Amino acid sequence: MTQPSTPARPSAAPWPATREAGFERLNRFLPRAGTRYAQSRNFDRGAGRHEAVSCLSPYLRHGLLEEPDVLLPVIARHGREAAAKFVDEVFWRTYFRGWMAHHPEIWQRYGSSVQEATDQRRATAPLDRALTAAEQGQTGIPAFDHWAQELLATGYLHNHARMWFASIWIFTLRLPWVLGADWFLRQLMDGDPASNTLGWRWVAGLHTRGKTYLARRDNILRFTDGRLDPGPDLAREALALEDAPAQRETLQLPPATSAPPLAEAWLVTDEFCGSLPDAGDSLRLGLACDEQLAAARGERAASFSAAALGQAVNPGADSSNRVFATVDGLLSSPLAEGWQELHCWSVPFGPVAQQLDQLEAALAARGRRLVRWTRAHDARAWPHARRGFFGLKKRIPALLDRLEQEAPGGA
Ligand SMILES: Cc1cc2nc3c(=O)[nH]c(=O)nc-3n(C[C@H](O)[C@H](O)[C@H](O)COP(=O)(O)OP(=O)(O)OC[C@H]3O[C@@H](n4cnc5c(N)ncnc54)[C@H](O)[C@@H]3O)c2cc1C
Incomplete structure (x- = not known):
């Protein structure tokens, strides 16, 4: 491991929790939501500088803004082709929620696993120390420690940082993934039972079974513009975790x-x-x-x-x-x-x-x-979220047609 670092505590700008504030944030982001988003969305520029992405997730998570509120103005401004990457990302949220609606047992299983891992933590001092170091940003892996502190200070992390963080938690620090997911869920302003649990499962190789996400030093350096260095000791391989296959239920939704x-x-x-x-x-x-x-x-x-x-x-x-x-x-x-x-x-x-x-x-x-x-929107989209994202992705044009028809003054 590299030497422990003491990253500067990132700043915590206010996020007013109103629909109006959500629209203000959307309007500021709108000019950047087309090809610019597609080209630069993977860059994590740090707290207060996340301009490559929308930072709309706390608003979407709490239903202050809904998917149509965000999708329609972006498409109106840029057209469907240039807006495609942003549209896909918004549909990842729809997909994860739809997938969880088909597999509610996964949420139950996650809850029991969090309980078991918490009991194990209480009974095992070295595990408790390692988890506390990770949660306080004191592991000695500078980039990881920076993200932990950014999350504590701001309640938000860039998507790429979430992927790197979860990967290092699971494959380098070898900590229980469910306790990482539980910590995220409690700290993130957008902490969401579907996107968070399934985001962690995806990194661990449990969602797309066998396909894991490995955080690499060169990738972190590149997409943080050299700002963050995880040091040389990251895991070199990410073997998928194992779990029983998810049980799918027939989707039964209220009207x-x-x-x-x-x-x-x-x-x-x-x-x-x-x-x-x-x-x-x-x-x-x-x-x-x-x-x-x-x-x-x-x-x-x-x-x-x-x-x-x-x-x-x-x-x-x-x-x-x-x-x-x-x-x-x-x-x-x-x-x-x-x-x-x-x-x-x-x-x-x-x-x-x-x-x-x-x-x-x-x-x-x-x-x-x-x-x-x-x-x-959920009732139309979720039936196509039974398996992989592609099943929903191919329906996106038809789902957007319906949203445009329903919009005030729509076709
Ligand atoms: C381990 C892990 C945990 C995550 N936990 C959460 C969570 O608790 N809540 C949450 O909303 N997202 C979660 N995500 C997904 C994603 O990281 C965030 O939605 C995104 O970073 C929010 O920032 P933004 O609004 O600037 O995104 P933008 O890039 O501007 O995207 C616009 C919107 O699309 C949706 N979106 C974008 N990427 C994803 C994605 N990969 N999965 C699902 N929806 C997406 C969000 O609603 C987001 O606000 C997680 C991802 C990972 C890898």
């Missing part, structure tokens, strides 16, 4: 709609903090991420989610009495009275899905109903 229906009460989760029916007289209640995830969440990730949820539930006003950390808390509130049906966007996997199932059962026991809806 699809592109416009959320007006309802007497609407439940907001941290997955969908954006387009809701015009508030009118309807009540909005918020359910925050589950307590287990909240327990060790990074400050940047936690505050982005809380702000996104708060402004969705009660725009411009205090939302503290309308956002609940647990289903029991929500149901024991006076605001849980006076309505029969609570409507929400459905999420078929991850912590929100577990909370929705719990809430549905508790409401049913009271003779009331949780009514779930699927976003039209």
Whole structure:
């Protein structure tokens, strides 16, 4: 290993968690979203200088912006051909979510593995020390330590840095991949049960089975403009990890709609903090991420989610009495009275899905109903996300046609 380094703590610029701030970021990025993105997106220029990419992921993750909000302006500006690379990347998110919806067992399996690895960590001092060094950016691998500190300080990492970081975690440091994924999920402002778990599985050779991602020193030096050097001791090979094959289920989604229906009460989760029916007289209640995830969440990730949820539930006003950390808390509130049906966007996997199932059962026991809806874009795209990305990629032109037809003033 090279000598331990003390990288300068990267700066943490503010990321307002509103739909307006998402559109402002999109508008600033728009001129760079065509061929320039295709040519330079792999360059990690460091915190505060990630201009080769959009940095829209926290907004997309929380539903402050949805895929059509981002795809349509980029295509209108650059045309489909020049925008193709950016469009593909946005569809990777759709793909991973669709794939996870077909394989919810993978999320369950991941949860059990995190628990087992955490128990093993508690019982094994050297493992705990190695994990703590990795999480605090004190491994002695300068580039890796820099990314750990950048993530702690900013809540964001460039895609290439995530790939290098995960690869070094798994193949050089030989740490359990699920604990790396768990740490990312708690630190990233865009921490997403599908993209994160499957991003780590992809690096480890578990998603495209047998195909791993190996971080190489020359590649890191090149795509950080020589700014970051991992030193000479990175793993030279990346043998795929092994796991039981994923179990696929038949996709069964609640009814699809592109416009959320007006309802007497609407439940907001941290997955969908954006387009809701015009508030009118309807009540909005918020359910925050589950307590287990909240327990060790990074400050940047936690505050982005809380702000996104708060402004969705009660725009411009205090939302503290309308956002609940647990289903029991929500149901024991006076605001849980006076309505029969609570409507929400459905999420078929991850912590929100577990909370929705719990809430549905508790409401049913009271003779009331949780009514779930699927976003039209997901309902159209997800059936093509059963296997590899290519199955969805070949449908992208047809999916874009539909989005363009549905857009205000569309064909
Ligand atoms: C190990 C690992 C963990 C990851 N964890 C997450 C995560 O928790 N949440 C998350 O949103 N993304 C995750 N990604 C995917 C990707 O790194 C981020 O989406 C991207 O870096 C976000 O930055 P951006 O908005 O500037 O991306 P841009 O390059 O500007 O892309 C635009 C949008 O496309 C989507 N996107 C781009 N690349 C990917 C990808 N490879 N997979 C899925 N969606 C993509 C994102 O929504 C992104 O905002 C992970 C990737 C890896 C390798």
